[in-house]
Amino acid sequence: MTQTVQMFSIEVEKEQLIFSAAHFITFGENICESIHGHNYRVRCRIEGPLNEHGYVADFIAVRDHLRELVRCLDHHVLLALNHPTIKVDDSSPQEVVVTFAERRWVFPRGDCALLPIRNTTAELLAAFLTEKLAPTIREIADSACTLEIGVDENEGQWGTCRMSLGG
Secondary structure, eight states: OOOOOOOEEEEEOOGGGEEEEEEOOEETTTEEOOOEEEEEEEEEEEEEOOOTTSOSSOHHHHHHHHHHHHHTTTTEEEEETTOSSSEEEOOSSSEEEEEETTEEEEEEGGGEEEESSSSOOHHHHHHHHHHHHHHHHHHHOTTOOEEEEEEESSSSOEEEEEEEOOO
């Protein structure tokens, strides 16, 4: 006789998980779009069995931890530090200089979110947030199995990253 295991999930998508930011990405090797902005929306889904209290993870704790990550991106220029052709020089304490081919941008350092990703796509922003949130989810929901974060950059255009938590 096989045993049926029930899996549950919670989803958090709140107004506090919206951030406004500027970015630009490349398409292929030699096309770089103009700098522009979005009102990004973030959602989080956690799957796993119920804990002894009857829930997968505390909604409020998940929301609050994710909100802190989102706040670090809000009203910033999102810059990919690991891009192969966009070069980011953050050696000055006052400014960040960004170059691509013949183009050059200079931003006040405090207005930049320097991200360890290769392009500021919705998918890679979702991956960045997933990596940052995963250790916290392992602590507050130790039996959780998967963490999924979606980033919407344009009212219905979601990039999503799903990670196994080993729970």
